[in-house]
Amino acid sequence: MANFQKLPSRAEDYSKWYNELVVKADLAEQSAVRGCMVIKPYGYAIWETIQHELDRRFKEQGVKNAYFPLLIPKSFLSREAEHVEGFAKECAVVTHHRLMNDPNGKGVVVDPNAKLEEELIIRPTSETIIWSTYKNWISSYRDLPILCNQWCNVMRWEMRTRLFLRTAEFLWQEGHTAHATKEEAEAYARRMLDVYADFAENVMAIPVVKGVKSPNERFAGALNTYCIEAMMQDGKALQAGTSHFLGQNFAKSFDVQFLSKENKYEYVWATSWGVSTRLMGALIMTHSDDNGLVLPPHLAPIQIVLVPIFKTEEQLNAILNRMNPILEKLQKAGVRIKVDTTDKYTPGYKFADYELKGVPVRLAMGGRDLENGTIEVARRDTLTKETVSLDGIEEKLLSLLEEIQKNCYTKALNYRIANTRECNSYEEFKEEIKKGGFLLCHWDGTPETEERIKEETKATIRCIPLEALPGYKEEPGVCMVTGKPSPRRVVFAIAY
RNA sequence: CGGGAAGUAGUUCAGCCCGGUGGAAUGCCUGCUUUGGGAGCAGGAGGUCGCAGGUUCGAAUCCUGUCUUCCCGACCA
Numbered sequence: 001m002a003n004f005q006k007l008p009s010r011a012e013d014y015s016k017w018y019n020e021l022v023v024k025a026d027l028a029e030q031s032a033v034r035g036c037m038v039i040k041p042y043g044y045a046i047w048e049t050i051q052h053e054l055d056r057r058f059k060e061q062g063v064k065n066a067y068f069p070l071l072i073p074k075s076f077l078s079r080e081a082e083h084v085e086g087f088a089k090e091c092a093v094v095t096h097h098r099l100m101n102d103p104n105g106k107g108v109v110v111d112p113n114a115k116l117e118e119e120l121i122i123r124p125t126s127e128t129i130i131w132s133t134y135k136n137w138i139s140s141y142r143d144l145p146i147l148c149n150q151w152c153n154v155m156r157w158e159m160r161t162r163l164f165l166r167t168a169e170f171l172w173q174e175g176h177t178a179h180a181t182k183e184e185a186e187a188y189a190r191r192m193l194d195v196y197a198d199f200a201e202n203v204m205a206i207p208v209v210k211g212v213k214s215p216n217e218r219f220a221g222a223l224n225t226y227c228i229e230a231m232m233q234d235g236k237a238l239q240a241g242t243s244h245f246l247g248q249n250f251a252k253s254f255d256v257q258f259l260s261k262e263n264k265y266e267y268v269w270a271t272s273w274g275v276s277t278r279l280m281g282a283l284i285m286t287h288s289d290d291n292g293l294v295l296p297p298h299l300a301p302i303q304i305v306l307v308p309i310f311k312t313e314e315q316l317n318a319i320l321n322r323m324n325p326i327l328e329k330l331q332k333a334g335v336r337i338k339v340d341t342t343d344k345y346t347p348g349y350k351f352a353d354y355e356l357k358g359v360p361v362r363l364a365m366g367g368r369d370l371e372n373g374t375i376e377v378a379r380r381d382t383l384t385k386e387t388v389s390l391d392g393i394e395e396k397l398l399s400l401l402e403e404i405q406k407n408c409y410t411k412a413l414n415y416r417i418a419n420t421r422e423c424n425s426y427e428e429f430k431e432e433i434k435k436g437g438f439l440l441c442h443w444d445g446t447p448e449t450e451e452r453i454k455e456e457t458k459a460t461i462r463c464i465p466l467e468a469l470p471g472y473k474e475e476p477g478v479c480m481v482t483g484k485p486s487p488r489r490v491v492f493a494i495a496y
Numbered sequence: 497c498g499g500g501a502a503g504u505a506g507u508u509c510a511g512c513c514c515g516g517u518g519g520a521a522u523g524c525c526u527g528c529u530u531u532g533g534g535a536g537c538a539g540g541a542g543g544u545c546g547c548a549g550g551u552u553c554g555a556a557u558c559c560u561g562u563c564u565u566c567c568c569g570a571c572c573a
Contacts, residue, residue, distance in 0.1 A: 309532055348533040366532055
């Protein structure tokens with residue numbers, strides 16, 4: 001009996017469970033550089049599927065991909081006052097462009113003669129470099145709208161990092177659009193929020209609350225920030241995506257004007273929107289269990305794995321001969337399949353390993369099945385298995401994958417519903433928030449009240465929901481702290 | 497960036513207090529037997545003890561500095 005290391009349970013230590021799962025499931029690991037991760041092939045395969053699915057949806061919205069530089073002149077960042085205020089404290093700065101041999105010994109040192117005239121910032125986000133570029137692209141209303149997206153890395157010098165959830169460097173996409181009218185820009189920011197919500201729910205199987213950020217939580221430089229918020233299994237909230245209506249702030253800072261039909265100069269209206277590798281963290285913390293990763297089929301790099309059980313090569317070949325036509329049919333239907341023919345590990349080892357990796361469906365076939373014309377089908381989401389006939393197995397498996405996808409979503413939604421409740425007094429709130437989950441409360445709309453609640457309870461307003469959560473009605477009331485009127489309940493939670 | 501803990505074989509850890517040629521388990525390699533829930537036996541390879549200085553005849557062990565990770569704060573997606 002191998003003395004393998006089990007994952008810590010979620011109940012024992014959620015944070016430790018997460019950290020170890022990321023590494024043991026082969027998603028990512030720490031790198032030699034503080035706060036920066038190595039995303040391993042298995043983890044990157046999931047990210048590539050995320051990219052692929054999102055990219056397709058963006059293109060349906062008329063978005064085109066482009067690429068802007070990693071380095072941003074320092075002066076650009078300071079053009080928009082709130083923007084620089086928001087990011088200045090976490091920027092990495094490039095000051096020199098050359099190394100030289102250390103005159104006093106081994107290795108290389110920065111060449112003091114190679115100091116840059118103007119220092120360059122490693123992008124924490126690209127609004128400034130993009131708007132300085134858009135200025136050259138826009139002169140007439142006929143040039144609008146511009147709908148660009150870039151897939152890239154950004155860097156924010158974080159004090160405390162965790163794989164996927166908060167790393168100094170992370171991968172993301174940032175969309176930047178320019179519009180002729182306020183209405184069009186606002187509508188576009190809203191539309192991209194819907195794209196994110198659709199993606200989160202149908203591909204990642206993560207239920208989200210669509211909402212608006214309170215002024216305290218708004219993106220630096222935006223007039224309005226929309227977001228999708230998800231609930232993790234430990235009851236904490238995680239912002240899964242944001243879409244900003246930037247108004248004319250960046251157009252004014254970078255002097256981007258266009259000539260309207262009426263032959264008048266007007267400033268351009270802007271949006272930006274993004275999701276990052278943080279989604280990987282959301283994925284893990286929404287579905288996985290104490291046995292390891294649970295991946296919704298739409299995102300799983302391997303959707304079905306076949307573990308043949310054999311003693312001799314003849315037996316293996318007999319199994320493969322029986323299964324190959326079935327697997328080919330499934331592959332033609334677009335299913336991602338792996339057949340594990342290695343004899344390096346025993347079947348029991350493979351079972352445990354594919355569970356750790358979150359493969360949605362595991363098939364096992366041995367001599368017994370071959371005789372009976374059956375196969376063992378195991379589901380990762382429910383950890384159940386049954387032996388079924390090979391007749392019509394392809395259709396059964398295809399619908400099983402869809403069922404698992406739905407079940408992942410339903411389970412997560414039920415968990416969120418079970419951990420969402422209304423809360424009417426601040427005293428009650430202080431107790432309830434310790435249990436985690438979403439608390440729907442009335443708030444007077446002032447930053448002061450939100451700040452006070454944050455200081456006293458660590459909870460923040462995750463969003464002002466665009467529509468009432470399922471099972472709840474939108475109704476006015478009074479603020480739980482100050483008693484002032486409140487038009488609707490907002491979502492409070494402790495956040496990642 | 498403050499407070500705490502830790503860095504020794506691929507991995508998890510013992511050894512450190514009290515200095516004297518570095519251990520275990522697991523993993524890896526080879527062979528045989530195994531294979532329906534993390535296989536067994538036998539043999540083998542694998543470490544300048546995070547890094548840099550210092551003390552000493554001699555440092556994994558003592559001292560100083562530094563880097564990284566984890567936990568708690570402050571900050572933030």
